[in-house]
Amino acid sequence: MPRPTLLTRRLSRTGALTAVAFAVAVTFAGPAAAHTEVEAEGARALDQDVALTFTAESESASAGISKLEVILPEGLTPADITFKEGPKGWKFAPTSRGYTVSGAKLAVGEDAEYVVTVRQLPDAKSLVFKTLQSYSDGKVDRWIELEEESGGDGHGHGHPAPHLDLQAAAPGAKVVSPTSGEEPTTEEAATPTPPTGAPSSPSAEAAADDTDGDDGMPVALPIGIGAAVVVLGAGAWWLRSRRGGAS
Secondary structure, three states, rough: OOOOOHHHHHHHHHHHHHHOOOOOOOOHHHHHOOOEEEEEOEEEEOOOEEEEEEEOOOOOOOOEEEEEEEEEOOOOOOOEEEEEOOOOOEEEOOOOEEEEEEEOOOOOOOEEEEEEEEOOOOOEEEEEEEEEEOOOOOOOOEEEEEEOOOOOOOOOOOOOOOOOEOOOOOOOOOOOOOOOOOOOOOHHHHOOOOOOOOOOOHHHHHHHHOOOOHHOOOOOHHHHHHHHHHHHHHHHHHHHHEEEHOO
């Protein structure tokens, strides 16, 4: 039986090393490429009632995802966001800068996916949703870097924040009021506020004049009292004069 040549042995050794290198690359490529995403197909600026789907990929080999905290971009407030669906048992809670979606920890390696509805998208070209991804062991992945800050190499490395590119607003699209998400009260809705610099109505000016007195007493009150005194005095003088003429 012929003995393997030196070339054959070298080729076999090279093949084994290549296989090992490939296995190592596959093992470590998964966590490095993990990231969070936000999607809304065909979304345009100023669109209303838009469903945003967020996906947070797991990077831990020993703990499950238990909470996602999102920092909203400029133009959106927590009042603009409504929770639609997510992992079973998870709850939505607004915060001072955005919201959280959290619940019982997911299985190790399981990605977290949830959907929220936005009342109206702002008039912007793109939106960035910085996200803090917490695990059951206390570890936190901070997906908060902007594209120019992430130092990514184009292969999923770095910690870029989820971002959503928007198409231009549809013709005639306008901002919906109120932007704060608070509805005006019935009284406020029934009594519109006059524009700045507009003259006050006569009734409003009269009401303001009536309260311009000491201790808040209406000016018309002492005037009315004085008039009554004059009328009574004149009546008494007329009565005395009539009695004198009769006698």
